[in-house]
Amino acid sequence: MSDAVNEPQAEGVVPLPGLDVPAQPEPAAGAMPVAAVFPDFGQGTGLDKGSATVPSPTMPATLPAVVPSAMPAGPTGGLSSAGSYGVRVPMSGLSPAGLSIIGLLTALLGAWAGLSVFVGPTFGWSPDGSPSWHWSLIHAALHVAPGGVALIAGIAMVATVPKAARGMGRLGAALAGLLAILAGAWLVVGPNEWLVLKPTQQIVFAYAAPMRSFTYVVGANLGPGLLLAVTGAFALAWAVRVAKVRGSA
Numbered sequence: 001m002s003d004a005v006n007e008p009q010a011e012g013v014v015p016l017p018g019l020d021v022p023a024q025p026e027p028a029a030g031a032m033p034v035a036a037v038f039p040d041f042g043q044g045t046g047l048d049k050g051s052a053t054v055p056s057p058t059m060p061a062t063l064p065a066v067v068p069s070a071m072p073a074g075p076t077g078g079l080s081s082a083g084s085y086g087v088r089v090p091m092s093g094l095s096p097a098g099l100s101i102i103g104l105l106t107a108l109l110g111a112w113a114g115l116s117v118f119v120g121p122t123f124g125w126s127p128d129g130s131p132s133w134h135w136s137l138i139h140a141a142l143h144v145a146p147g148g149v150a151l152i153a154g155i156a157m158v159a160t161v162p163k164a165a166r167g168m169g170r171l172g173a174a175l176a177g178l179l180a181i182l183a184g185a186w187l188v189v190g191p192n193e194w195l196v197l198k199p200t201q202q203i204v205f206a207y208a209a210p211m212r213s214f215t216y217v218v219g220a221n222l223g224p225g226l227l228l229a230v231t232g233a234f235a236l237a238w239a240v241r242v243a244k245v246r247g248s249a
């Protein structure tokens with residue numbers, strides 16, 4: 001059996017499997033001549049077929065990192081126009097439509113705070129006992145002034161809504177909210193501090209039954225003042241939220 005293995009094989013005869021036949025080494029890819037791979041290479045150019053070799057294929061050491069785009073792709077994210085992914089961050093918990101409602105409410109509260117002492121006596125409701133459309137320093141300082149400021153603040157909030165839909169107008173909304181808060185605060189503390197600022201014999205609230213006096217205080221000053229502070233805080237919070245989102249984008 002060993003003699004059969006060591007005998008030279010006839011040309012063109014395929015050796016049987018399992019026999020120890022030395023395999024011929026294949027040429028390396030880096031040293032393979034171009035003529036062996038591309039037979040027609042170099043014809044008509046004067047290049048020697050055996051002089052050029054095919055370089056071995058190489059892979060880049062590191063792949064470039066893909067950085068997601070900062071621009072939003074849609075309401076819930078996705079592939080952006082630049083070919084990368086992004087996620088849209090909600091601008092605020094209070095939508096522009098909500099800001100317009102807050103502005104209308106602020107304007108209505110300001111109008112009521114400024115006109116209630118003038119139109120109230122027509123319906124038998126007079127906080128200081130004065131007749132209808134009676135002008136006095138108390139009416140001007142404790143009702144008309146804060147009511148007018150709140151009315152302007154509410155109109156400014158409504159005017160900011162078109163810019164708020166584009167994530168802008170935060171400065172106007174913040175200023176309007178601050179004015180509404182100040183107007184509401186003066187409506188609440190003004191009647192108690194008025195006698196300190198202007199000691200006069202004129203009373204702020206007329207003497208009446210306990211329930212009647214409660215309606216005077218709450219309806220003319222305390223109620224509108226607290227509600228204006230709330231609406232102003234909503235507008236101010238919206239402006240702060242928009243500033244934070246734009247700064248983190």
